[in-house]
Amino acid sequence: MTEMTRREILKASGMAGLALAAPVTATAQSKEPIPIGALSPLTGAGGSYGPDMQRAVAAVIERINKAGGISGRPIQLFTEDDQTSAEAGVRAARKLIDVNKVVAIVATWASAVTLAVKPLCVEAKVFIIGVSGADSVTQGDHKGYIARTQPNTNLQGRMYGKFVVSKPEWKRVAYMALQTPYAQSFGDAFGGVLKGAGVTITDSLIYEDKKPSYRSEVTRVLATNPDLIMAESYTPDAVVLLKDIYKAGYKGAILGPTFAINAKFIEGVGPEVAEGVWNMDRAPLFDSPAYKEFSAAVPRGDDSPYAPQAWDQMTLVALALAAGKGEVSGTVIKDNLRTVANPPGTVVHTFAEGAKLLREGKKVNYEGASGSCDFDQIGDILSAPFIVQQVRRGKSERVTIINP
């Protein structure tokens, strides 16, 4: 278990604070620190991921401050727990924006939280970047203050579809999705690929959260005789749903997102129910230099893609600030994000490399731990690799990597 307690996070941020105060860097960093917020779920459905994401952010900041900070100014990290809940997320974001005066919020996870916090950030001209997948995250008039390193649901749905149609034994597919902002758009993109390949969608059912049982939903779906059930869930409901599917005697295949079919899920349902469940997710760029540095700095128990993304988000924010020639604000970050993330420019894998080239007036193109990190006009990333896994004997094992 690599989960980090609140106390450890406090300690880590405290240590980051101590690092700032260290006398070695005192001359370079005598200026006022730049406040940055990390708003991630430490509890709730995303509680498996938020702690690692915040550790990744803290580790990057430690490196940035060691490398002299942004034009001599150190970064000060403020962490908050959004409890995977929009209400708690908004409260925490208000505190980060109004009290801590952060210029950027990084490492948000759930789409519902990012969507709720987005208007506050746009209004306060605070840059926000997270791993939320819902299409609406980057839609609307956000003036560029939002970006994400997670593929939008359209890209995700198409990648899941690409995998499903590669399996000739799956001819009848049922889609079951938790009610989320992305359930519909993901299902549309996923279904589009399937229909194009002649695969039948037998049923499409969106279900409610926090139910002790999904028996009747399962009864309806199983009546359509699917070969594969695509369960677009989070862990809490996946535990209940997949147990009910198992108890109902279904012997076909099940595919879900890895963020739901994770170690906690397997522990929750037991090895028999979890056996053979397919899961896929956006993959980190395992072979990249940035990923290697990330995994050395943030040891963890799984290969989930979120902490590497948080690592990249913090690095990108810092590089964008460094490109701002001394001025520090959310606006500087949004104006320079694509300058430091997209080609053309010298490929860099760390803040230190990038900041040095930027000081020399050169252009840089950051390639991160989670992928090439190139953004389009609305703030979506252009591509991402996906990893397919299957639960075997109580552990998810890597089966294949699917490239766009």
Place this chain on the structure above:
Amino acid sequence: MPPIAQYVFNGVVTGGILALPAVAFSLLWRLLRFPNFAVSTYLTIGAYAALVLNHGVGATIAVAWLGALVVTGLVALAVDRITFRPMRDRRPFSLAIASIGVAFVLENVVRFVWGNDFRSYDVPVTRAMSVAGLRIGREQLLILAVAVVLMVLAQIFLTWTRVGIAMRATADNPLLAAVKGVPTERVIAFATLGGGALAGGAGVFLGMDASIDPLMGGGLIIAVFAAAILGGVGSAPGALAGAMIVGIVDEVGTLVVPPTYKSAIGFTIIVLVLLVRPTGLAGTR
């Protein structure tokens, strides 16, 4: 479309689990004159008590279940002593609000000690049997049987035993009962202990049927509330019938309304009953 009988059966099992806290909630409401919203959180307490016994001590699920009855009863009693007893004379509204506070505290104590992870008992998950085209789970049958037995025992207790009769007397007219020499506080203690035990037992069932997490019981409060109102506050058979109806309507409703609106069913029942028959099925008040 599968036969509607499958949905009805599913609803009966849901109803069986709901019935235990619904009866406790309904009787305590009548006796203490306020809706104790912490009752549904007692399910969580029961589930975790059994989890500790089942995982920590290695007790079988049956022993763990009995342990959960005792622990949850005692927790309910402690809550009553610490929170509700000093507030006996207050308005029901204040007590109801206090019970919501208790629910929060208990839930977060559980969260603090055991964390947010989903857990399950050390019992194998079994595939359902197929009986006459119906899928029936073994645990479901067991849960239903034990729930029915508990209901019968509760009814016998209330009708035939001295304490049960004293409980009903206090519920009907606390002042008169006290004058007649019924020890009110002791009756309340018994009822609280019993109500807590019922809810704790249901929590273990819910943990076996679904999964164990700190929010498992709290999420049921609307259904429990609806069942009690529908059955008529203070009536054990009424609460049982109410729980069955809420359970069945909840499941069969999946055929008519999109599953995303399932939660609305409980609320709709509450509103309809309050509009049409505020005393509930068995209520007299």
